[in-house]
Amino acid sequence: MKSPLRPQRARGAGTEQADANEQGWFVDEMGEEDSHSQEAYPAEQGGWATASVGAVANTVAVIRWTAWVLLVSGPLLGLLALVSQPTVTAAAPPTVLKSHGVQDQAGPAGFAALYVTAYVSAGQGTESSLSPYFPDVRDLTLSAKTGSQEAEQAAAVKVKQISGGYWSVTVAARIHAIGGSKKDGSAGDPGGEPDHPAGGTLRYFQVPVKEAASGALVAVALPAEVSAPDVGAPPELDYGLAAPAQSSDAAVKTLQGFLGAYLTGGSDDVDRYLSPQTHLSLISPAPYRQVQIVQLAEHGTDEPGSNWPAGRALPDRAQRQLLVTVDATGTDAQTRPLTYAIALKARAGRWDISSLDAAPGLKNAPATAGQEGETS
Known part of the structure; x- marks a missing residue:
């Protein structure tokens, strides 16, 4: 910073001393101003800012110990993360429910009993009465006289599952003839004796029943007449003698x-x-x-x-x-x-x-x- 301009003095005796004094004053004045500038604006100093040797040593020690801690704790932290991984439990498979599925044997059993009842009474010209049970009956022609016999009772006595949605049902039906006779086998003989005793004869039919894709039940074939199922041994009751x-x-x-x-x-x-x-x-x-x-x-x-x-x-x-x-x-x-x-x-x-x-x-x-x- 420059000093304010001063008026020139005449040069003569004592001029040099005056100049010297003037220059000395100027230098002091500049030195004083510079010292004030340094104190007021320390950030304007040029060059690198340095710290003491002790501070630098401490910093280096901290960095060294931090590196060692990280080096030693790394494997430990990895092992801890491996051990503490949450156990993954396999999710239970979703339960698939069939919207129209037959869940028990009651459906096939009842269906087969109705089918046998219709089958026993059906005959020539009434084949369509079996269509609700056996759709393929449209390809068959029955020769028996319609209504020549009928089932008074019919009930499923055995249901065996062949595979998923496929059963073999044994139906017992009490059947009696209508108007038959022992004399000549003709129907409607007024002098003849009935073919079967009062109450009819108990007969057994085996019916294959399948569950269709829609959930409806259908017969796979016509009923097959079979022998009576074996009679099981009586169970042992949990009581003493009567x-x-x-x-x-x-x-x-x-x-x-x-x-x-x-x-x-x-x-x-x-x-x-x-x-x-x-x-x-x-x-x-x-x-x-x-x-x-x-x-x-x-x-x-x-x-x-x-x-x-x-x-x-x-x-x-x-x-x-x-x-x-x-x-x-x-x-x-x-x-x-x-x-x-x-x-x-x-x-x-x-x-x-x-x-x-x-x-x-x-x-x-x-x-x-x-x-x-x-x-x-």
Whole structure:
């Protein structure tokens, strides 16, 4: 920065000294101004800014230790990431539901029974009556006389699945001829005897049933008449030997009152024989007018009631499982036997009905919920 202009002095004696003084003043003035400029504007200094040797050493040490930490922790962090990876659980495959699929055997069984009923009555000129069951019947011609026989009853007795959506159904049908005779086999012979006894003859037909793509059922072929299925061996019940009902058994009194009210609709209130929280709907209208307990079989003993002799106090919540056979006399004065699986439970010194079981117990059979009226 330049100093302000000063007026020139005349040169002569003392001029040099004056110049020297003037120059010295100028230098001091410039030096003072420069020092002020340096203090006011330090950022305007040129060159590299340097730090102390100690600061640089510390910085280098920090960088060195940071590098070592990263070098050592790298493998550890990788191992930790590998171990802590979340377990991937395979998603369960979606359940595919068929919109029109036959899910059980009831459909094929009922379809086959209807088909056999229509088939037995069909004949020449009525082939189309089989079309709802067997579409290919349009290519067939029946020669039998329409209505020469009919099925009074038809029911599926065996269903075997051949493959997915394909079954073989065996149908039992009670068939009787219309107007046939043993004399000459002609229909409508007034002097002839009926071909079959009253009630018809039980015959068996095997029907192949297929589920179509639409979900509808169709017969693959005409019915095939077959022999009766084998009769299976009777299952072993989970009760001891049956014995005549004894009036000394306190349970017999309860059973007599309960079944009498249940089957005949008598004056007794059936609820009085039931355990608390047990409910049972009555048969209406009542089909019988008299009931008599005939015999008992009890789970765990061949002598029903032997574990509970007369006069012995009954502990609350003691239980018995019985198979009860009764003779029931209907309004037609005819007597028919009936069998009930019944569970008893002791309460306040007497036996109550705790459940009317859906079926008798079988040996080595898994326990299932099959009781009517048991709510607790």
